[in-house]
Amino acid sequence: MHEILKRINELALKRRTEGLTQNENAEIANLRTKYIQEFRGSMEELLLNTTIVDPKGDDVTPNKLKKAQAKNRMKQIW
Template identity: 65%
Template sequence: MLDILKRINELSYKRKNAGLTEIEVGEMNRLRNTYLQIFRGSMEELLLNTTVVDPKGADVTPKKLRKEQARNRKKAIWS
Protein backbone atom coordinates (compact mmCIF):
# COMPACT_ATOMS: atom_id res chain seq x y z
CA MET A 1 0.00 0.00 0.00
CA LEU A 2 2.89 2.36 0.68
CA ASP A 3 4.16 1.80 -2.86
CA ILE A 4 0.77 2.84 -4.23
CA LEU A 5 0.71 5.98 -2.09
CA LYS A 6 4.29 6.84 -3.04
CA ARG A 7 3.48 6.55 -6.77
CA ILE A 8 0.29 8.64 -6.36
CA ASN A 9 2.35 11.37 -4.69
CA GLU A 10 4.98 11.25 -7.45
CA LEU A 11 2.31 11.64 -10.12
CA SER A 12 0.60 14.42 -8.17
CA TYR A 13 3.87 16.32 -7.89
CA LYS A 14 4.51 15.87 -11.60
CA ARG A 15 0.97 17.00 -12.46
CA LYS A 16 1.48 20.25 -10.52
CA ASN A 17 4.86 20.99 -12.11
CA ALA A 18 4.98 19.57 -15.63
CA GLY A 19 1.62 18.00 -16.39
CA LEU A 20 0.73 14.37 -17.01
CA THR A 21 0.24 12.32 -20.14
CA GLU A 22 -3.06 10.53 -20.68
CA ILE A 23 -1.40 7.25 -19.68
CA GLU A 24 -0.19 8.78 -16.41
CA VAL A 25 -3.63 10.26 -15.69
CA GLY A 26 -5.15 6.81 -16.17
CA GLU A 27 -2.50 5.25 -13.94
CA MET A 28 -3.13 7.86 -11.25
CA ASN A 29 -6.89 7.27 -11.33
CA ARG A 30 -6.41 3.50 -11.16
CA LEU A 31 -3.99 3.82 -8.24
CA ARG A 32 -6.33 6.18 -6.38
CA ASN A 33 -9.24 3.77 -6.80
CA THR A 34 -7.10 0.88 -5.58
CA TYR A 35 -5.91 2.90 -2.59
CA LEU A 36 -9.46 3.94 -1.66
CA GLN A 37 -10.68 0.36 -1.95
CA ILE A 38 -7.92 -0.85 0.40
CA PHE A 39 -8.56 2.03 2.83
CA ARG A 40 -12.32 1.48 2.92
CA GLY A 41 -11.84 -2.23 3.45
CA SER A 42 -9.55 -1.66 6.41
CA MET A 43 -11.96 0.87 7.93
CA GLU A 44 -14.84 -1.57 7.52
CA GLU A 45 -12.82 -4.29 9.28
CA LEU A 46 -11.96 -1.86 12.06
CA LEU A 47 -15.60 -0.92 12.60
CA LEU A 48 -16.78 -4.52 12.49
CA ASN A 49 -14.41 -5.30 15.36
CA THR A 50 -15.34 -2.27 17.49
CA THR A 51 -17.48 -2.15 20.60
CA VAL A 52 -18.60 1.16 22.10
CA VAL A 53 -18.62 1.30 25.90
CA ASP A 54 -19.89 4.19 28.03
CA PRO A 55 -18.06 5.43 31.17
CA LYS A 56 -20.12 3.07 33.36
CA GLY A 57 -18.93 0.07 31.34
CA ALA A 58 -22.21 -0.64 29.55
CA ASP A 59 -22.15 -1.69 25.91
CA VAL A 60 -23.70 1.14 23.88
CA THR A 61 -22.72 -0.07 20.41
CA PRO A 62 -25.25 1.31 17.90
CA LYS A 63 -27.90 -1.19 16.77
CA LYS A 64 -26.98 -0.74 13.12
CA LEU A 65 -23.36 -1.68 13.84
CA ARG A 66 -24.39 -4.66 15.99
CA LYS A 67 -26.61 -5.96 13.19
CA GLU A 68 -23.77 -5.66 10.68
CA GLN A 69 -21.34 -7.37 13.08
CA ALA A 70 -23.81 -10.25 13.57
CA ARG A 71 -24.35 -10.55 9.83
CA ASN A 72 -20.60 -10.58 9.24
CA ARG A 73 -20.03 -13.35 11.82
CA LYS A 74 -22.34 -15.65 9.88
CA LYS A 75 -20.11 -15.54 6.80
CA ALA A 76 -17.75 -18.43 6.22
CA ILE A 77 -14.05 -17.60 6.38
CA TRP A 78 -13.42 -18.73 2.81
CA SER A 79 -16.29 -16.85 1.16
Protein backbone atom coordinates in the same frame (compact mmCIF):
# COMPACT_ATOMS: atom_id res chain seq x y z
CA MET B 1 -1.42 0.35 0.18
CA HIS B 2 1.77 2.30 0.87
CA GLU B 3 3.10 1.57 -2.62
CA ILE B 4 -0.12 2.91 -4.14
CA LEU B 5 0.07 6.09 -2.10
CA LYS B 6 3.77 6.52 -2.91
CA ARG B 7 3.06 6.22 -6.66
CA ILE B 8 0.10 8.64 -6.43
CA ASN B 9 2.38 11.19 -4.75
CA GLU B 10 5.08 10.70 -7.40
CA LEU B 11 2.58 11.30 -10.19
CA ALA B 12 1.08 14.31 -8.38
CA LEU B 13 4.52 15.87 -8.08
CA LYS B 14 5.21 15.20 -11.75
CA ARG B 15 1.85 16.76 -12.66
CA ARG B 16 2.81 19.96 -10.84
CA THR B 17 6.33 20.15 -12.27
CA GLU B 18 6.18 18.93 -15.85
CA GLY B 19 2.71 17.55 -16.57
CA LEU B 20 1.45 14.02 -17.15
CA THR B 21 0.92 11.96 -20.25
CA GLN B 22 -2.49 10.50 -21.05
CA ASN B 23 -1.35 7.09 -19.76
CA GLU B 24 -0.11 8.62 -16.51
CA ASN B 25 -3.43 10.44 -16.03
CA ALA B 26 -5.24 7.11 -16.44
CA GLU B 27 -2.79 5.44 -14.05
CA ILE B 28 -3.28 8.04 -11.32
CA ALA B 29 -7.08 7.80 -11.64
CA ASN B 30 -6.85 4.00 -11.36
CA LEU B 31 -4.51 4.20 -8.36
CA ARG B 32 -6.79 6.66 -6.57
CA THR B 33 -9.76 4.32 -7.09
CA LYS B 34 -7.79 1.38 -5.68
CA TYR B 35 -6.60 3.46 -2.72
CA ILE B 36 -10.14 4.57 -1.85
CA GLN B 37 -11.41 0.98 -2.08
CA GLU B 38 -8.66 -0.27 0.24
CA PHE B 39 -9.22 2.61 2.66
CA ARG B 40 -12.96 1.99 2.84
CA GLY B 41 -12.35 -1.72 3.33
CA SER B 42 -9.99 -1.11 6.22
CA MET B 43 -12.43 1.36 7.82
CA GLU B 44 -15.24 -1.18 7.51
CA GLU B 45 -13.09 -3.82 9.20
CA LEU B 46 -12.23 -1.36 11.96
CA LEU B 47 -15.89 -0.58 12.57
CA LEU B 48 -16.89 -4.24 12.50
CA ASN B 49 -14.38 -4.89 15.27
CA THR B 50 -15.43 -1.96 17.46
CA THR B 51 -17.52 -2.04 20.61
CA ILE B 52 -18.77 1.18 22.18
CA VAL B 53 -18.71 1.32 25.96
CA ASP B 54 -20.08 4.18 28.08
CA PRO B 55 -18.25 5.54 31.16
CA LYS B 56 -20.16 3.10 33.39
CA GLY B 57 -18.76 0.17 31.43
CA ASP B 58 -22.02 -0.76 29.71
CA ASP B 59 -22.02 -1.85 26.08
CA VAL B 60 -23.87 0.84 24.10
CA THR B 61 -22.97 -0.36 20.62
CA PRO B 62 -25.81 0.57 18.24
CA ASN B 63 -28.04 -2.33 17.19
CA LYS B 64 -27.31 -1.69 13.52
CA LEU B 65 -23.60 -2.21 14.17
CA LYS B 66 -24.26 -5.29 16.30
CA LYS B 67 -26.27 -6.83 13.45
CA ALA B 68 -23.49 -6.08 10.96
CA GLN B 69 -20.93 -7.61 13.32
CA ALA B 70 -23.03 -10.76 13.75
CA LYS B 71 -23.46 -11.03 9.98
CA ASN B 72 -19.72 -10.62 9.50
CA ARG B 73 -18.95 -13.39 12.02
CA MET B 74 -21.12 -15.76 10.01
CA LYS B 75 -19.14 -15.23 6.78
CA GLN B 76 -16.97 -18.11 5.71
CA ILE B 77 -13.30 -17.36 5.60
CA TRP B 78 -12.52 -19.53 2.59
